[in-house]
Amino acid sequence: MTKAFNPGLKFPAKWTNGELINPVSGILNGVWEQPRLAGYADLFQYAAMACDTAAFGGPDNFRHVGGASLDRDGAWIKAVGEGIERYCAAIYEPTDYPMCTRAEAPFDTVDLSLLSLYPEEITASDDFPFDAVDDAALIRWCPAQTLDGEETHVPCAGVFVPWYYELATGETPLFQPISTGLACHSSQAAARLGGLMEVVERDAFTSLWQTRTPLTEIATDALPPDSTEILRRITATGASVRIGFVPTDHGIPVCIAAQSIDSGRMPAFSLAASAGADPADAVRKALEELVHTFRWMARLNFSRRDFTPDAEFSNVVDQETHLLLWCDIANRHRTKFLWSGDKVAYDTITGINGDTPEAQLLDADARVRATGYTPLFVDLTTPDVAEFGFHVTRALVPGYNPLFMGHNLRSRTNPRLLKRLAERQEAQPDATLNDYPHPFP
Numbered sequence: 001m002t003k004a005f006n007p008g009l010k011f012p013a014k015w016t017n018g019e020l021i022n023p024v025s026g027i028l029n030g031v032w033e034q035p036r037l038a039g040y041a042d043l044f045q046y047a048a049m050a051c052d053t054a055a056f057g058g059p060d061n062f063r064h065v066g067g068a069s070l071d072r073d074g075a076w077i078k079a080v081g082e083g084i085e086r087y088c089a090a091i092y093e094p095t096d097y098p099m100c101t102r103a104e105a106p107f108d109t110v111d112l113s114l115l116s117l118y119p120e121e122i123t124a125s126d127d128f129p130f131d132a133v134d135d136a137a138l139i140r141w142c143p144a145q146t147l148d149g150e151e152t153h154v155p156c157a158g159v160f161v162p163w164y165y166e167l168a169t170g171e172t173p174l175f176q177p178i179s180t181g182l183a184c185h186s187s188q189a190a191a192r193l194g195g196l197m198e199v200v201e202r203d204a205f206t207s208l209w210q211t212r213t214p215l216t217e218i219a220t221d222a223l224p225p226d227s228t229e230i231l232r233r234i235t236a237t238g239a240s241v242r243i244g245f246v247p248t249d250h251g252i253p254v255c256i257a258a259q260s261i262d263s264g265r266m267p268a269f270s271l272a273a274s275a276g277a278d279p280a281d282a283v284r285k286a287l288e289e290l291v292h293t294f295r296w297m298a299r300l301n302f303s304r305r306d307f308t309p310d311a312e313f314s315n316v317v318d319q320e321t322h323l324l325l326w327c328d329i330a331n332r333h334r335t336k337f338l339w340s341g342d343k344v345a346y347d348t349i350t351g352i353n354g355d356t357p358e359a360q361l362l363d364a365d366a367r368v369r370a371t372g373y374t375p376l377f378v379d380l381t382t383p384d385v386a387e388f389g390f391h392v393t394r395a396l397v398p399g400y401n402p403l404f405m406g407h408n409l410r411s412r413t414n415p416r417l418l419k420r421l422a423e424r425q426e427a428q429p430d431a432t433l434n435d436y437p438h439p440f441p
Helices: 072-088 188-211 225-235 279-303 319-325 329-339 357-370 415-427
Strands: 028-033 044-050 064-069 139-145 151-155 182-185 216-218 240-245 254-260 269-275 376-379 391-396
Touching (some): 072 182, 188 269, 225 279, 240 279, 254 279, 269 329
Antiparallel strands (some): 139 151, 139 376, 216 240, 240 254, 376 391
């Protein structure tokens, strides 16, 4: 059965007539609607599978993606966009990028101290996969640009996904390559804004979780109509939902939506996050992502009920094991700190300035710069993807606290993280970094 076409959706014919999506020759091999099952919120959900980039002689890519939305078109385009992102991020030849130390580089490079995440006693261990970040590190460098066009170079491991360190040739493994900041949209400005919002979102969440900082919870009785409807559909399953915003130093709204359910057959706790130009956008996207995450967790919970974390969480090593941990209701009390802060009305939350992606990007860039860090962008749009009118960007903010998958890989020495911890300790002197695995998908 061919799953490539969705003729009822209102998109350009070039997207749906077999050119973009084709089981044999498409950038995506297929896109299909997921059945809406009992116990799941009644939103549209689509899955997609990108083509295998290893067939081109390069690295393999993350092929299986998906998206959820209140409307069918929205869910479809989320799945398609994520598949395109993962395709473009895997189209590269490592040897096209120079490998040298920062001291030897004949071009400007990022300050590597911004990328240091671990103390020496951890990186010195033979069991730890990453080395110390210093100017003696041998790195493959990729050019990146600021919003005003100034060029510098960043490690390729922070740009391409997947990235496999060339240990045999001496490349220094610095940090976990992950997809944070990868975005696809119909314009370069919108793609850059989307990527930057994801970097901001994950910095905000990881700093919040690792320092046990409370959210600013919002009342859910006055949300915009679309979010109110999503919330109604989630709670119709018997789940309860709480929504909060992360206190930040840049003022970009970062929403956290969390779902709890007491049924032993369903995941006990699910969480999703989104940063947006305005609070309405952030709330809606967080709720849609919550539905998507819950479905993934439910599938994992049914297929891997035998997962038991060990005492040091050394077997919490990837996205699946992070999520499986939170399927167990016995762990849910670990989230109480999230809701120990203030509760405010939704309309007190403010967004950023601008009515277009271009204007919003300018304001978001300025806000991040005001925190002492500089957003960088890499255009990853391949020629074949450009033919369909898509733009793919990788956004980076060196120095922002990264998301990690694998509890042992959590950052310990990131300056923003330690600054947030110091702020927590002003109110709670005995506050320490959270040693419990995060629930982020």
